[in-house]
Amino acid sequence: xxxxxxxxxxxxxxxxxxxxxxxxxxxxxxxxxxxxxxxxxxxxxxxxxxxxxxxxxxxxxxxxxxxxxxxxxxxxxxxxxxxxxxxxxxxxxxxxxxxxxxxxxxxxxxxxxxxxxxxxxxxxxxxxxxxxxxxxxxxxxxxxxxxxxxx
Ligand SMILES: Nc1ncnc2c1ncn2[C@@H]1O[C@H](COP(=O)(O)OP(=O)(O)OP(=O)(O)O)[C@@H](O)[C@H]1O
Ligand SMILES: [Mg+2]
Numbered sequence: 001x002x003x004x005x006x007x008x009x010x011x012x013x014x015x016x017x018x019x020x021x022x023x024x025x026x027x028x029x030x031x032x033x034x035x036x037x038x039x040x041x042x043x044x045x046x047x048x049x050x051x052x053x054x055x056x057x058x059x060x061x062x063x064x065x066x067x068x069x070x071x072x073x074x075x076x077x078x079x080x081x082x083x084x085x086x087x088x089x090x091x092x093x094x095x096x097x098x099x100x101x102x103x104x105x106x107x108x109x110x111x112x113x114x115x116x117x118x119x120x121x122x123x124x125x126x127x128x129x130x131x132x133x134x135x136x137x138x139x140x141x142x143x144x145x146x147x148x149x150x151x
Pocket of ligand 2: 134
């Protein structure tokens with residue numbers, strides 16, 4: 001059984017990656033993992049406060065935002081899970097926090113995934129034309145397993 005990782009940011013291309021992932025899972029007798037990384041970049045931003053005490057409310061607020069993002073992501077992934085209904089394909093949904101490309105690459109290595117199916121673009125492309133998003137680009141260059149880019 002092949003372990004297929006589909007990183008999702010809920011953009012159109014990532015939805016297409018999920019749809020293609022279904023075909024691949026059926027063809028390869030695959031088990032699918034949907035992974036969303038909640039970007040925690042803002043946690044490191046300086047909130048402007050001079051003392052630890054004055055920064056605390058901002059950090060708490062950002063912590064709540066991360067929790068909200070995590071909950072929203074889980075809900076949206078349940079929708080993606082429906083794509084596989086009736087196929088017999090095993091699907092698990094995972095949400096982690098951190099830098100998206102790094103976390104995706106770590107996940108592939110730590111869990112010995114056999115294949116990655118990823119959108120060539122994501123939510124960032126709505127405002128400008130790119131051929132390959134930065135997350136897709138970094139994943140492509142850093143994992144040692146086959147990567148399928150879905151346009
Ligand atoms: N936070 C994330 N968690 C999981 N997968 C992601 C995440 N961000 C992007 N991806 C995956 O990478 C694909 C390409 O998105 P990417 O972020 O590289 O492009 P972009 O958003 O258009 O550009 P950029 O992020 O560089 O502004 C998405 O379709 C999705 O499959
Ligand atoms: Mg992006």
